[in-house]
């Protein structure tokens with residue numbers, strides 16, 4: 054069973070992370086992992102600079118299900134460290150804007166159809182029975 058990291062922070066609260074197997078501390082607070090941590094931190098810094106959004110492949114973005122597919126892929130890329138979380142956040146934000154625009158344009162075309170039918174009912178071109 055996982056145990057909580059024994060590290061106590063400056064504010065007196067205990068670290069909320071789980072301790073690593075065979076240790077009383079999480080990876081960040083284990084005194085024996087100091088060197089590894091420094092290396093991981095350095096690697097993280099390098100990884101953050103590596104992904105270049107301009108080099109990403111163009112993706113199909115015609116409808117909401119395209120965004121769903123892209124978000125699924127993006128979530129895995131973030132989880133695996135293949136893409137900078139800030140870049141993913143930017144893509145996520147734009148995807149949200151796209152979905153909103155897609156939703157509004159869908160409502161607009163439905164409204165246009167309804168208006169058209171109402172105008173035909175008013176002029177008597179069609180009758181409601």
Ligand SMILES: [Zn+2]
Pocket residue numbers: 058059060068069070078079080081082
């Ligand atoms: Zn900790």
